[in-house]
Amino acid sequence: REPVLSARGLRVVLRGARGGTARAVDGVDLDLARGEIVALVGESGCGKTTLARTLLGLERPAAGAVVFEGRPLDRSARGLRAYRRRVQLVQQDPTGSLNPRRTVHESVAEGLRIHEGTTADEVGRVCRALSLAGLRPPERFLSRYPHELSGGQRQRVVIAGALVLEPEVLVADEPVASLDASVRGEILRLLLDLRADLGLSALVATHDLGLAWNIADRVAVMYLGRVVETGRTEDVLSDPSHPYTRALLSALPGRGGRPAPLPGEPPDPRRVPPGCRFHPRCPALASGRAAAVAERCRAEDPAVLAASGPLHRAACHLGPEEGRAGRALRTGGA
């Protein structure tokens, strides 16, 4: 399928308050096809939020390009303005992103007013967006304030605010992280309905592999600014190839309901290790399973290799065959 939005060799360097720099996104290639939902997964600090912000045009890449409908993003003020109505952000925390002093009508109309001024059909367009976001009948919500809504309804208002300009792409950063478990499913179903009804594409940044499993067609696993594994959701999450993806899956809550800790220190983009950036934490290296490639792991950045499925790729010196051995090891309880 034709990509609607792509990252091509994208690098983003962030400057810290004390003058240091962090390679937050470090050479990412990623495609989002029309009508596709891609989940960007990884621990906090892996670069998924910075990648999402860069794809929205909110961060300027140090190298590489954001490509929308086959053309590099025009970063002039006019180009960015036109782009931002077609690629919309769904904010993470509805409580923080909605102004408590604004009615639902005012919050949802904000994007319209920025891009088009006050228009005669504003109420109709706001009502349509609210209805698409599942707030029905929409007229009942127009004059309400955020404190009069439930958490799920607030998130629907945020989504309506993104839909009002009729975008092609939604970029959602942890869209259900602040919601109760009971409402999460409803919001995820809403994203699936929007894709089915409007043909929307969505890039969803999340640390939640369960969310990725439930809504994404494809998954991209990020570690220290790189996509280390990508492929169809079932290939990546049922048949993972990269030791990092396997470690993330092994860390999911077991019968005791508690997640197992991932090995080693969490990633710090200010200190990217040489060679394979996962090598200081890699269970395959620690267990001796990667002994044959250990020297390369410490010195050489792994290339992206084909793994189990047709779209499945992973960046690991072990390659797909050894990856299978790793899965057998994990199933055996290692």
Ligand code: SF4
């Ligand atoms: Fe582990 Fe080496 Fe693969 Fe990196 S390249 S994930 S260190 S086995």
